[in-house]
Amino acid sequence: MARKADPTKKDRIIEAAARVFARKGYSGTLMASVAQEAGIGKGTIYEYFRSKEALFYAVFEHLMISTGVQVQAAVAAAADSSALRLQALADTLIRMWLPKLDLYSLVMEFWSATTTLPGRRQFKKAFRAAYTEFRDVIADLIQSGYDSGEFNAPADPHQIASVLIGSWDALLLQAWLDPEFDPLGASRQHMQLLLQGLRSAQPTEAQ
Amino acid sequence: MARKADPTKKDRIIEAAARVFARKGYSGTLMASVAQEAGIGKGTIYEYFRSKEALFYAVFEHLMISTGVQVQAAVAAAADSSALRLQALADTLIRMWLPKLDLYSLVMEFWSATTTLPGRRQFKKAFRAAYTEFRDVIADLIQSGYDSGEFNAPADPHQIASVLIGSWDALLLQAWLDPEFDPLGASRQHMQLLLQGLRSAQPTEAQ
Amino acid sequence: MARKADPTKKDRIIEAAARVFARKGYSGTLMASVAQEAGIGKGTIYEYFRSKEALFYAVFEHLMISTGVQVQAAVAAAADSSALRLQALADTLIRMWLPKLDLYSLVMEFWSATTTLPGRRQFKKAFRAAYTEFRDVIADLIQSGYDSGEFNAPADPHQIASVLIGSWDALLLQAWLDPEFDPLGASRQHMQLLLQGLRSAQPTEAQ
């Protein structure tokens, strides 16, 4: 499942484009720069992508998919309790982004594309779909914690899932903004507290 | 004495610009559209702002400041415990954005400006400053909860603060993406769990 | 005949405009700069001049006329021989420009206006008229030297006059370009040689 050692030219363009888009933003990126970064001629890009926007969308899909794949794997691998699985997922997500934090600004650009680009519809739809799917995965994990009696606080799994995704997003964003920041530590503390909250809500009442 | 200067015109331009930037994104926004939205001539904008970027920065500042002011007020007004203050703050923040959620995409654009625009330095600096200040306000609130013995979980106030900001950001974002979503409800549930976590962390284990 | 001690506002504008036009060139000059230099409001200029071009033309006329007046006076005042009169004229012309050499670039701008401006016709006509008149004055002086037997070289007075005007123009231009340059000295040497040439052409024949 790993990418080929010698990625195809299309992938090389996508990866080059990802770097440039991350560095300069969508509007700030010149097709010429992408070509240069990929070490090819400007016209060649158009052999593989209809337009700048199509290229951007390809980058978007590429990241979405590769993130999704890794997250799925992490969830599947982790064992035992829902809490441990959630923690594993959080850790995986942050760990997979840390080494390529310089690409994280792409997420911003994708969000922005959602309102800005002519083809915003497509972006918004894909974004929403990916988001919803991700949120459902997490909500399911939480739900299974309730089912097993592991959690008992009166909270809606979907809403908690939304918050979780937001927190990871925010932590990575801050790490990107401030290299000193330790997103993994913050995430773990947050997970700790949150899981504690999910578990200990009723005990108080029980007394 | 010439057509008398309307002291509100600058603000009117800023507000018109905010709407257009929110709708179209920075690059997608034409100065002509802003002028039209403001009901003035294209050249008039340049009487008040050096350039498109300067106008965008003014919008940025405007939102930053107005948000900051309202948040400060909310924190100051709320009484009693740290938990209540934090909840008041969260509620205020989300409530103040809800009616103008259509402007929320601006936050994305600001983030994006941080890497995209020629004057990205200025944006990044201002952004970081505002973020840091906001985070410190929240961290202080949390800290005072520790000082008063209200909280006892072993967590770093600054890291928790970061997560909180991220969660609000994410909830508003999702509300903007999905009109069905209830950010206030999600925020309250999250606060509930988190505050619970902050209060009950170790005692349970200690037993 | 001297200008009023307190020039009228129209003249103040013309003089301010002359300074700015000389400094910045026609296109480089903003009406706002002229207004500022004249210490008045931007709109006030339009009370006195139909347009920027009209103002420029007024500056042009102003300089043409004041130069013409002084030159006429110089020619009239100088006595005796044609040679002395020519020398007096040359000296006067250069001396009157030296203290306001910073305005000399205006001459360039006028020349340029002759091809550039919408109203180039008017400029070209006025320029040609002034030039022709000036050249005729000088040609007459030379002719009277022939008439009196002072000169005897076989040369056309009008062509010599053209060269003389050109030489003064060039010397002032160079003085403007290079503050070290001594246009008065160069002019005198040239006049010396030329007058010598005008006188001594025939000696060969005389023998």
Place this chain on the structure above:
Amino acid sequence: MARKADPTKKDRIIEAAARVFARKGYSGTLMASVAQEAGIGKGTIYEYFRSKEALFYAVFEHLMISTGVQVQAAVAAAADSSALRLQALADTLIRMWLPKLDLYSLVMEFWSATTTLPGRRQFKKAFRAAYTEFRDVIADLIQSGYDSGEFNAPADPHQIASVLIGSWDALLLQAWLDPEFDPLGASRQHMQLLLQGLRSAQPTEAQ
């Protein structure tokens, strides 16, 4: 390998630009007009020149250099006496400009650029350098006339050289202004008188 680069295109643009600049002046010239005159697209100019000003400077250099080359050749070719060489130079200069007199207004524009354009420094420097070099060439010719005993009037070669250049400039200018005018004739008469003056200065005094 893409549309093959036409090595003459840059020069073709320069020549087209020269015509338009000469006709309309610097400010009056539209990049679109230059493109049209050159029979290419507007954007193509920018493949070869950074900006309108850079294009103008290229035109400037082009004319400076081609003039310089031809003048050098003329001086080198002419034989015998200094007087003959000077006359050959004058004739060459005027003859080379006569057929392209419609470009002569460019000289005005260059002068004007010296004060008007943002990059005036560059223009002024180049202009001064070219001028100085040209003047020195002529001064050397005159000096060699003194060295050989051909001339004996007490005149400074550099100052005479300045006047000569000025006279040529002025004659061409007048020819441009007035198609009737015969600059070659006027130049020859002037040279005649001046050379006569340079040779016969002392005899008069001797009397």
Place this chain on the structure above:
DNA sequence: CATGAATGAGGCTTCATTCAT
């Protein structure tokens, strides 16, 4: 398939001119 020279629509910005006060 690959290239990069050529293109021209499009947008920011300037600034002469107008006109309400």
Place this chain on the structure above:
DNA sequence: GATGAATGAAGCCTCATTCAT
């Protein structure tokens, strides 16, 4: 008359896209 805020036509330049080689 005097002013300067408002205006919008106009122009330089950028850059995604095309297409001849």
